[in-house]
Amino acid sequence: MSHAPQPVISATGLFTPAERISNQELVASFNAYVARYNFENADAIAAGDLAELTESSVEFIEKASGIASRYVVDKAGILDPAHMAPRLAERSNDELSILAEIGVAAAKDALARAGRDASDVDAVLCAASNMQRAYPAMAVEIQDALGIDGFGFDMNVACSSATFGIQTAADYIRAGHAKSVLVVNPEICSGHLNWRDRDSHFIFGDVATAILIEDKAIAPAGHWDILGTKLKTQFSNNIRNNFGFLNRGHGGIDQSGPKSDKLFVQEGRKVFKEVVPWVANLIVEQMEVLGLAGADMRRLWLHQANTNMNRLIAHRVLGHEASETESPTVLDTYGNTSSAGSIIAFHLHHDDMAAGDTGLICSFGAGYSAGTVFVRKT
Ligand code: COA
Numbered sequence: 065m066s067h068a069p070q071p072v073i074s075a076t077g078l079f080t081p082a083e084r085i086s087n088q089e090l091v092a093s094f095n096a097y098v099a100r101y102n103f104e105n106a107d108a109i110a111a112g113d114l115a116e117l118t119e120s121s122v123e124f125i126e127k128a129s130g131i132a133s134r135y136v137v138d139k140a141g142i143l144d145p146a147h148m149a150p151r152l153a154e155r156s157n158d159e160l161s162i163l164a165e166i167g168v169a170a171a172k173d174a175l176a177r178a179g180r181d182a183s184d185v186d187a188v189l190c191a192a193s194n195m196q197r198a199y200p201a202m203a204v205e206i207q208d209a210l211g212i213d214g215f216g217f218d219m220n221v222a223c224s225s226a227t228f229g230i231q232t233a234a235d236y237i238r239a240g241h242a243k244s245v246l247v248v249n250p251e252i253c254s255g256h257l258n259w260r261d262r263d264s265h266f267i268f269g270d271v272a273t274a275i276l277i278e279d280k281a282i283a284p285a286g287h288w289d290i291l292g293t294k295l296k297t298q299f300s301n302n303i304r305n306n307f308g309f310l311n312r313g314h315g316g317i318d319q320s321g322p323k324s325d326k327l328f329v330q331e332g333r334k335v336f337k338e339v340v341p342w343v344a345n346l347i348v349e350q351m352e353v354l355g356l357a358g359a360d361m362r363r364l365w366l367h368q369a370n371t372n373m374n375r376l377i378a379h380r381v382l383g384h385e386a387s388e389t390e391s392p393t394v395l396d397t398y399g400n401t402s403s404a405g406s407i408i409a410f411h412l413h414h415d416d417m418a419a420g421d422t423g424l425i426c427s428f429g430a431g432y433s434a435g436t437v438f439v440r441k442t
Contacts (some may be wrong), residue, residue: 069243070280071234073288073439074180076411077173077274079166080398083139087122087132087266094120094265096145101322117322118262125266130371134269134399136254137162148259149319150252163196164205166272167250171210174246174274178284185276186242188216191229192249193402193430194256195220198309206248214242222303223367223429224295225249225403226275230425230437231293233277243282247275249404256305258319258327267369268328269399273407291422291438294350302331302338303430340373343428344380350436351381356422358383363423364391365413368405371395381424403427417441 098117108114125131136142141151152162160168167190175182188210190203195218203216221228226249233245253268280287307326311317317326351357358381366374371393378386392413394405401408406425417423421441428434 069237071237071277071290072280072283074276074278074283075174075178077170078411079169079272081135081137081270084133084135087125091120091122093143120262130395131399132396136270150254161196163250167206167248168209170272170274171246171248174276178276182210182212185212185244185246186214187245189229189247190218191225191247193222221433223402224427224433224435226407227427227435227437237279243279245277249273251402251404256328260322267400269401271401271404273404288439292354293437295435297431297433300432302334340376343434344377346434347381360422362421365406365409365425367427368395369400
């Protein structure tokens with residue numbers, strides 16, 4: 065007798081870059097840039113044509129965001145006050161792209177943990193905030209590097225890309241279009257962060273995660289049932305990046321100053337105020353739909369953008385101040401890694417959970433976009 069396919073999470077994978085930048089190193093480099101900028105533009109600043117730049121501070125960064133350090137693919141270029149961006153050697157078309165390379169590393173980790181061979185996978189979704197190029201799709205390059213016979217495509221829902229990818233993969237399983245789907249989230253956020261912008265220069269880090277979504281019938285022991293998923297979007301300009309293929313038509317791309325709309329820009333205060341209640345409501349509504357109360361939630365793996373946002377959201381969901389066990393953070397070590405954040409938290413903080421324990425993977429960010437994935441350990 066054949067059963068209706070049921071999507072589950074078989075395993076996750078993580079790739080962490082070797083290099084790391086502490087807040088102290090970051091602020092020293094930023095302040096050297098500020099001194100240089102103010103010196104070079106002294107006349108224009110004195111004439112009132114340019115605003116003087118202000119120094120950054122380690123204390124502010126830790127208090128406002130909870131971030132203490134971040135991993136990056138190229139530390140030297142980012143910390144060079146004359147450059148303030150990663151330096152990455154351009155690769156030939158015959159070499160694996162760097163974004164695909166870190167995605168493949170995370171995918172291999174997930175496959176190994178599931179005891180799965182790449183040849184058993186049917187589809188690859190590359191779900192991330194930024195793709196390295198317009199085409200061919202990163203997902204197809206990752207598929208080729210892993211030797212997967214099937215299909216792949218890219219999807220971008222900014223910080224919510226991973227949860228949107230999970231629901232999309234789950235729907236393919238339910239529809240019978242695939243039995244095993246890899247959702248890969250390579251995030252080289254250092255490439256789109258404006259390291260010259262005092263308001264945001266501390267936010268992002270680089271990483272890659274992968275999630276293997278499979279039909280329960282073939283999933284390994286100890287997999288996670290997906291109890292329900294819910295996605296939501298609502299247009300907002302408060303997190304925006306205008307980098308795109310029409311920039312040339314608009315007169316070019318300028319990413320050189322302390323403010324550029326062709327890099328990540330946000331109204332952090334507004335994001336904080338609007339997104340916290342929006343996401344908390346989405347989670348609570350979904351818990352009602354699934355018949356779950358705060359006391360049923362063993363763990364929340366929330367999007368890792370800001371510890372204060374997570375504290376407020378977790379409080380609303382659980383009905384009390386969350387402990388580190390109930391709502392683990394990876395922000396202190398990884399920074400905000402866009403779509404990968406909640407997946408890193410899940411990946412690093414689930415070993416102690418027992419069969420029957422329920423948790424929530426939740427993302428939120430630009431769009432606005434938010435996604436919830438309620439899971440139960442088997
Ligand atoms: N170093 C020192 N001081 C800084 C600073 C820096 N790097 N950046 C800003 N400040 C100062 C500001 O000038 C301001 O000073 P003022 O009060 O004298 O005017 C003060 O700190 C507060 O600035 P503000 O930007 O309002 O800080 P905040 O408390 O809102 O924290 C964020 C900033 C970005 C950490 C916070 O808004 C946030 O996390 N928002 C959520 C959005 C998010 O994380 N999005 C990521 C994508 S999902």
